[in-house]
Amino acid sequence: MSSTPILEARQSQIHHKGRDPFEMTCDKHSLAGSVSQRACVFCGSRVVLYPIADALHLIHGPIGCAAYTWDIRGALSSGPELHRMSFSTDLRETDVIFGGEKKLAAALGELIDVYQPRAAFVYSTCIVGIIGDDVAAVCRKVGEAKGIPVLPVHSEGFKGTKKDGYKAACDALFKLVGTGATEDIGPVSINILGEFNIAGEAWLIKKYYERMGVQVVSIMTGDGRVDQLARSHGATLNVVQCSGALTFLAEMMKETYGIPYIRASYFGIDDMAKALYDVAEQFGDHPDVMVRSREIVRSEVDAIMPEINRLKADLSGKRAAIYVGGAFKAFSLIKALRYLGMNVVLVGSQTGNQSDYATLRDMCEDGTIILDDANPLELSRYIIEKKVDLFIGGVKERPIAYKMGIGFCDHNHERKIPLAGFAGMLAFAREVHTSATSPVWQFAPARRFQGPEHCRSGVAGGLLCCSPCDGVIPGALALEL
């Protein structure tokens, strides 16, 4: 079993930097029978809209889709927490036979009456179109009756990839944009897009911008509110994070409302600083914004550097693998890990496009493996081949790393620690350090063969792996057998 077979049809989605010519295939539907780490269209829509906390999220379909997405993300709200509930029309056999429209209308009506949301999203799952439900019509009717926006989300699982789900979500969001008042919005104002407030990260980011003197009109969709979304067209600039999840919306707002957008990432010191400077630059006629942004960066970086440096001492030279949803996050992580002295030897994403992978290739050292839409067998093969010390990924990657005795850091939407912003960089370093320096790896059979290197002392935190005496008893009578 030592050499895991790679499917021929997958070869073009795997690149060995420095070995192969660069011809990366991506944006492909996952291969049948390969165990993709991707989810579906529905997942894409659900990810984007999930953090809107005062909206009703009703999943129209059999129970599974709702059950598996109940309160599984760390997107925090400062107020209502309706998004943490799981609502489903829970279609049964008779509904499949006779159609689910009546049930949908009834469910929507009663839920709106009970929870009084500011809007409702209705997610179509796989079979909804097939059984012929006119979801849009039901939404319209109930929306009119209840006096709130009821928005269909066309997220049938099989109709494309996760990215199509992003798009469906953006379509729904766009219907809310432009419906609110914008009088009190000043010229130095932005919307934050693609920041989901995992573990309160959006709050950190927002505070930086506000300290710069920039008004944050809306965070789409972190700690999201329907009213904020409705007036988001009043902002001067859209700042888009995440590899494209919200880019669709930014494009539509640019087209319709003439709002320009820039991209940003809040992970790592460099990218976080850049995210502030880039926004400040957009408001060049307010030079004080740039001055304040520099002050913020300086003071925040000063605050975290002493500990970062202590942690770095233990992490320097360790090898890391990255497999995340969006390629844009991978860029930031490569930089952040290098900042900690670590070498990235594998990097991949579920949803990168051609230009993303070209960027990755340019960023990486020779010998790095670059992967699109990988599966457990590929990941396990390459983390062993590359003698990885630390894997950065999501829940589905975690057991792969652990089985092979490799440290892990969850950088997915289930994380409970804010990893964005300057404070987040410190949290990230700590998290990486905690895993990489744990003494448990000394017991991992797959790591034994790597020699004692992985077993180095943890000076700043963690324990030494190897016990100095290892149980020989000082002062005991001579042992005999």
Place this chain on the structure above:
Amino acid sequence: MSSTPILEARQSQIHHKGRDPFEMTCDKHSLAGSVSQRACVFCGSRVVLYPIADALHLIHGPIGCAAYTWDIRGALSSGPELHRMSFSTDLRETDVIFGGEKKLAAALGELIDVYQPRAAFVYSTCIVGIIGDDVAAVCRKVGEAKGIPVLPVHSEGFKGTKKDGYKAACDALFKLVGTGATEDIGPVSINILGEFNIAGEAWLIKKYYERMGVQVVSIMTGDGRVDQLARSHGATLNVVQCSGALTFLAEMMKETYGIPYIRASYFGIDDMAKALYDVAEQFGDHPDVMVRSREIVRSEVDAIMPEINRLKADLSGKRAAIYVGGAFKAFSLIKALRYLGMNVVLVGSQTGNQSDYATLRDMCEDGTIILDDANPLELSRYIIEKKVDLFIGGVKERPIAYKMGIGFCDHNHERKIPLAGFAGMLAFAREVHTSATSPVWQFAPARRFQGPEHCRSGVAGGLLCCSPCDGVIPGALALEL
């Protein structure tokens, strides 16, 4: 093993009511080699003085005596909790050889400095006299230096029985009495003696007396305070609970201060009411006191009777055994159990005297076993012989009952539920009910032979013992083998 042998020397301390002529031996030192449920002189002193919460209790001796009595009693305090600490001079071999006086003085001094107690009690344990320490002299010297009463308690374990420990404690207490101011004490005033405020019982009792218009000067020694004790000689009457633990003090106060005393018990409805009426009678020149006492009894009894009656329905006819420290408590328990419809078939105490046992004999039905200073073998033999359903005793009796599949109610000083007062009677009934109606007895091999009687339904609480269907599956395919 069915018939446990009874030691000849123990025969005279066991009485079969209605079978033997009544000639009960008691007040005897426990027999060597019999596993007495009694403790020692030190225990007697410790029990009495323990609840004085603002005094330092320093145990002079090796560590055991202090370790085993650390915070093991439910005597509550409304303020300081110094009594819940365990202080010891922790004598070592060198101290035994060279004497412990210096260590005692040092320990006392530093503890008084740290904890600022209102007084200190120094308990002598077995070896203190033997190694020749002059504890009284050390106490005097430290007391003078620190300006607080430092009182030696002559509680060497082997110098008598638990009762001698009570006496030693009373001697120490008596030195405090009479040292405080009594100006604000009115004529309708009492001290409560022998009520240790287990689980807050003294607070219940005190409230009754205060509602009657009686001033409670001091509770000796429940939620005890040195200052209260010091002015207790200003009270008009002493009310003494417990079989004699505090009677020694009451006698001394009668002799020295001319304060009369009456005995009381607060367990069970009858005795509790009597305890109020008896005090009221003592203040015959204040007839309103009696009027109020009658009101209290009426309203309190009305409040608990509906539930008591419901519980009684399940308990009626069950057989109970009582083995407690003091005989006076046994009197009350017999009455309380009869109130719940139960028959007492065994009763005994650690410290009863001739007249106590005569009273017990008079209270009991023919066939009842009466025991003085019993041991596990005797207790186990008779609870089986008498087919007991419920045993009332202390921690050391508990496993005897449980091994034989018999319910149990802890009526010792470790209890965490107030069993005194009217509310306590309800708690007692509930506690007895919870144990007696538990379904676990259906599994006890020793009870199987008693037939289904013990397995009756618990209507008011608890579950039926026997499952109606017992696992035969309705609607299942026929079972085959």
Place this chain on the structure above:
Amino acid sequence: MKSVHQKENFTATQNACNLCAPLGAAFAFKGIANAMPLLHGSQGCSTYIRRYMISHFKEPLDIACSNFGEETAIFGGGANLKLAIDNIRKQYHPELIGVATTCLSETIGDDVPMFIKAYRDACRDDALPALVHVSTPSYQGTHMQGFHGAVRALISTLAESTGACGSPSINLFPGMMSPADLRCLKTIMTDFDLDCTLVPDYSDTLNGPLWTEYQQIPEGGTPVSALRRMGDATISIECGLVLAGEKETAGTWLKEHFDVPLHRIGLPIGIRQSDRFFELLSTISGRPVPKIYTGQRGRLLDAMVDGHKHLNGVRAALFGEEDLVAGLAAFCAEVGIIPVLCATGGGNGRFAQAVRCVVPEACHDRMQIMEDVDFVTIEKTLEKIGVDLLIGHSKGYTMSRRLKRPLIRVGFPVHDRVDGSRLLHLGYRGAQQLFDRIANTVIEKKQEKSTVGYTYM
């Protein structure tokens, strides 16, 4: 006793107390040696289910998917299924592929048995893995139907009878219990010296050691060869009071086709249900119950007596899979805990009867039994009737938090503790652990709330 159906009150399901059938099927297939589950439908189904199960088992959990695209929904999933099987074979070299349908493939009307037959026919490869199909549209039944359905499909597809007659051998269908439970059952069988085929057996595949080399399919599981021999067994035992009412199960199939006698019992949870299990094994094996188990039973009873006052009269709410809840209700009644609410997301109509059958009648009027119910309804009910503690899986935590009542985690999923795989529910040791956990929790809460903080009981 009130038996309430939530659907009478509300149309929408709010915070479901059940999962969908394909999860149960994948769960069962994971318990077969060198097997690969394949969900015939959208990519999301397998990914969500993998994620959900990983959070519980903390193990690699490869579940393949035929990965429908838009064209697939139009032209049918035949080509995708073929491609998926091909790719799985190339990468994983399984001995068995368990194909479970989803709502999508069922709704478009894919004829999976035909697809499989065509694949088999077209394939001249001797090393063709066993192909087992189970129909699990997620709009029908819960994950438990998926689980039991997959078990039946395994048997109906593979079991044969050679007519060979050896020493007594047992087919044991334990239901969806923890790896620790399965290990416990296997040890019991060994101690009775009984030859046993446990289906499914994911005690190693979903709870294994660290690896030296990566394993495409984790070691362990019921061997396919053992599945094939199941028609020869002396007896089949199916566990579950609710399952016992099911007309078509693996056990009934073996009975009908190979005349293997079927014995149906409750899950061996608590004293009496475990007693029945051990008595049964004793009868089958002709041996007395081994000393180790009488010892466990003796100490368990002793512990139950020692701690009876902590639990008698405690009001508990039980929720989760029907058979697990019924088993726990039996255990609760034995220690005096009143199961004031027994709730399940399943809804086959036999749940109330099963619970009633193991709880003394005197208790019935203090119980509510709810089928096909969700967590919002459960929580509302508990707010009304009052409860001391909750016994169920991790999805009850939010409710436990709001109600300020402790949750004893049992069953699946356990997403917020580390020991989901190691929780033992069955046999005397399982009952002992349940007892200790519940009693200690009750004591802990009392101790914390107490202003005194007693250091002894």
Place this chain on the structure above:
Amino acid sequence: MKSVHQKENFTATQNACNLCAPLGAAFAFKGIANAMPLLHGSQGCSTYIRRYMISHFKEPLDIACSNFGEETAIFGGGANLKLAIDNIRKQYHPELIGVATTCLSETIGDDVPMFIKAYRDACRDDALPALVHVSTPSYQGTHMQGFHGAVRALISTLAESTGACGSPSINLFPGMMSPADLRCLKTIMTDFDLDCTLVPDYSDTLNGPLWTEYQQIPEGGTPVSALRRMGDATISIECGLVLAGEKETAGTWLKEHFDVPLHRIGLPIGIRQSDRFFELLSTISGRPVPKIYTGQRGRLLDAMVDGHKHLNGVRAALFGEEDLVAGLAAFCAEVGIIPVLCATGGGNGRFAQAVRCVVPEACHDRMQIMEDVDFVTIEKTLEKIGVDLLIGHSKGYTMSRRLKRPLIRVGFPVHDRVDGSRLLHLGYRGAQQLFDRIANTVIEKKQEKSTVGYTYM
């Protein structure tokens, strides 16, 4: 690493973290079949010790007493001892009476060996029970000295060598572990097919079933006949890193008198210490480690990896018996828990070295090691240095409450939970249980404190 002696700061002992020697002796004698402990001293000693042990074991715990009166202290305890032995024999018919002295009988200078000799000489009764004496003045050492002293006394009084040479047999001295630990050790020995005499073995006597008839002395324990044969054993194994430095133990006695080789190891707590134990048994038996244990080890390591982030860097305070704390420190270091304080009430001077030996050096400067210390000093230290959780016996609860840090209960006594007898510390399963309990506690506290209340990890 600072090694602090509390006595330097304070004269009085405040809330002791140890018990007296007679308790330990009684504890050990309780593990001999048909034996009765007899404390030679005041009535209170036996009553207090019984009460203390009952609260932990929840079993009848008969310990006799020679019950000194005032005259006894003056004229010596000879007559009382004789009467006590007579009365015990009449009531209990023991095979062995274990006589432990107390501070009182030691201080007045009773010559117990002489009393016993006189009793033996005077007695023409063939059924004379074995009379074993151990000197346990409570002003010398702690309960652990009493325990080990009694074990040595049993051996030195009874062990013989017949010269018989059979299959390999082992004398195993496990220290003062729980009944569950002892059962675990016995099962391991059986699985290695090793003949083992475990001394003491209170796994049944202090953790038995309900009774049909009252048992004067509960069934179980090391048979006296087995004690007598211990001189013939192939090897003696003594567990405990601190005990290993003791010059006079049961093991050294057997070595000196019968030349039984002595092997000293730490308590098998955690991975490495358990590995050494299993390796030793493998060497002795000439068999590989049975599969069941490699399986347990594999799953344990897997669980440790899965949960490592919950524990790495957690600051824990360990307190209790020296050898238990040293074993727990080894385990903690293996999962990344920093044992910021290791404290014991014992004071034989070897504790710090033992702890140092099992904790990596990088950690030493973040640890305090305290001998002969009481709870007031421990608590003050923890207030200063900060701690996340406490691992120790129930007497630490008050401190845990004040510090608002959870207490993981281990060892003896466990007075405020129901499962003291069933706590498993030893071997891979013991480590698994420790790991699960600690990790779940850390998670639970985090979850409770969180304003979010995550339902997954």
